[in-house]
Amino acid sequence: MVTGELKSQIDKVWNAFWTGGIANPVEVIEQITYLLFIRRLDDLHTLVENKANRTGQPIENRVFPEGKDDTGRAPRDFNDLRWSVFANRSADEMFTIVGQHVFPFLQQLGETGSSYARNMKDARFTIPTPALLVKVVDLLTAIPMADRDTKGDVYEYMLSKLATAGTNGQFRTPRHIIKLMVDMSAPTPTDVIIDPAAGTAGFLVVAGEYLREHHPEIFTDTLSRDHFNGPAFTGYDSDAAMARIGSMNLMLHGVDNPTMERGDSLAEDHPKTDSYTLVLANPPFAGSLDYETTAKDLLDVVKTKKTELLFLVLTLRLLKNGGRAAVIVPDGVLFGSSKAHKDLRRILIEDHKLDAVVKLPSGVFKPYAGVSTAILFFTKTSSGGTDNVWFYDVQADGFSLDDKRTELDAAVHEQNNLPDVFARWSAIAQSTGVELGRPRTAQSFMVSKAEIVAQGYDLSLNRYKEVEHEVVVHRPPRKILDDLAALDAEIAAGLAELRISLAAAE
Template identity: 70%
Template sequence: MVTGELKRQVDRVWDAFWSGGIANPVEVIEQITYLLFIKRLDELHTKAELKAARFGEEINDPVFPDGFDGELPGRRPYRDLRWSVFTNFAPAEMFEVVSEHVFPWLRRLGAEGSSYARNMRDARFTIPTPALLTKVVDLLGEIPMDDRDTKGDIYEYMLMKLSTSGTNGQFRTARHIIQLMVDMQQPRPDDRIIDPAVGTAGFLVAAEEYLRAQHPEIWTDAAARAHFNGPMFTGYDSDAAMARIASMNMLLHGVENPTIERADSLSEGHPGLDEFTLVLANPPFAGSLDDETVSKDLQKVVKTRKTELLFLVLMVRMLRNGGRAAVIVPEGVLFGSSNAHKAVRRMLVDDHKLDAVIKLPSGTFKPYTGVSTAILLFTKTSSGGTDHVWFYDVRADGMTLDDKRTPIEANDLPDVLARWQNQDAESTRARTDQSFMVPRQEIVDNGYDLSLNRYKEIEIEEVEHRSPSEILDELDALEVQIQDGLKRLREMLA
């Protein structure tokens, strides 16, 4: 978590953009991300230089090759495009190098046909003056970005400032909620992971961090390493700016060539079917879409225009048999009475394996929205398999449930993970407990209602009250005492 002086340093960068005339938070994040990305490219090149020097070899596939780029006006050497070089130039020259040379080079960077190349094709440098660029570069230079975890915390803190999130049903997912979902699904080195509403790639970043921590064997196996840096991670977003930010965010976290595409996952030609082994997502709750914009394949499964239902259908279709998913849904998905709501719930319970329903507190996504939400965990089987469904009622997530969302001690999330990982003990839990199992047949008998309150039992504590006559007798006695006191007071005053 970013606190103290580090927080103040990041805030100064943000404030510099606002005072310099860039007030759109998405644009601020995008420009900061470009600069951090450029800095990261220089770090990668420096690392390659040191390795080549140590072994007396040439740099293999250098980021910044020797010589000049003939396609750039003014014939600047590639060396001048490095962060460590142009940040030492005078403000006017640095501004000219970044705007006229670095950004045209960025737009052409990446393997031809790669998702990175497609995302960066429209990269724009919008910092308006040399003075602002110099100030931002100096401020970024003061922030310690060498440690990968610190870098991730800083970037996460900046993403929190996306105050426009929440429009079109999109809003940022808190990092601790993402972490819970990733820890529960335990990504594996052979997984193919997708987020069909990727945003800034929070779920994919958390998954790659989990794999780094839990599976160090990836780095000693060439095939596993190539899978990690290539086909393991896929994300789609309909917003071009988000796709660019997600693409650069993944590279900033050390994933070299993920597939991050600008695409509407719910439209015709949606991403690969039966292709992935893990879905991690918080899809937008944007209400209803036009029939013309929704894939006919999805409409055949469930006739609806509700995005939250369509995304669930899409996720099932994306997964291979045996693939698993952790997805955030609005609570209405759990008990909605429309035919489409019931059909989707029936599909998860009867056709596949619904593993868990985790009810989140209603303030989890404040300040963006007060909508009540839940996490669904399921496994695609295409042949049923739901015997019991595990329910958990999260009452505290370690943060206040108001708009400020400040840290507090009360936190059920560690208990959620611990109980999930010890399912055998959950079968004996009572319906009055915070977590419990519900047999599939009971869910079927209740019309596939998945709301926790449908199955939770409220424990009513018996309180033995005194009889009315006893209370009246006590009042009479008090009245006598009061009258006696008043009488003695009058006698004293006479």
């Protein structure tokens, strides 16, 4: 967690952009992302240089070429492209190097490089003045970025400053909600994980941190380590800025070479089907979209323009049999009465295994949106398997449910149900039978497939939850009238005594 002096240093970077004329928070993050990427390239080059110096061998896998930059624009030594070099130049020199040489170098990397490099291919340098560039470079140089945890925390704190929704309706999923979904999904070292609407890659980052914590053996085995640093993580986002930001977020959290692509997951060239073992996602609820832009194989399953339904169909297509998913959906998915809504719920329950519906309070996504949502947990089987569906009614997530989202006492159940959600879910995994025995009046309970089918595949929690009403015994009306008459008599007697007392005083 970023606190104290480090927090102050990051705030200074952010404020420098704002006072320097860049007020769009996404643009600020983009420019910081480019600069951190450049700094990262220099760090990588320094590592291979040090190795070469130790071994006496030539440098392998050079990041920066040798020789001169022959672009025709004031050719320079490629060494000038390095952060450690240009950071010590004069303001005007630094501005020229970064704008005219470093950014074209990043764009050229994108032609044959990793997904990081591909995402940097469209990088645009928009810092308006040499003075602002020097100030930002100096401030970023002062921030310690050698430790992986610190790097990740620094970038996450920067991302938390994205206080407004993006142009396509993107907003960051609260990290404690992501953590709950990842903990309940329990990623394994062999999982191939995808988020088809990745945004800043929060789900993938938290999944990576889960694996580091619960499976440290990954990093003692070459094959497992290579899997973690490559095929284990894939993200797609239709917004180029989000793809770049997500790439950097993963890299700063120690994932060397994931796939983070700019692309519309619902289009004809959506991610490869039957390829993943875990989907973690909070897809956009954009309402509707044009049939012409949507993959026909998705529309063949449910004919709809609702993106939330199409993303669920996509999730099933992406998963291998046996793969599992945790996906946030708007409440309408649970009880919508259209043919597409009903067909999709029937598919989840009859053709696959619907495991759980975790109902979230409506304030979870404030201040971005007040929409009511739930998390669906399901397993792709292509052969059914739903016996009972677990429902949990989350009434508090540890933060106030207003626009301020103030953190509350996480140790108090009434203010934070999330630890209880995970504890009860774990009891199901351990086959303790406790959840099967809970009454419908409890915060969580099981509902049989037969009952859900009888209710037309309705998955709204209130359809099955029983509310206890306290029985109030009222007195007979005649008794109430008698008591009122007695009170009137007491009042009259009191008034009479008061009059006598006043008369005697006169």
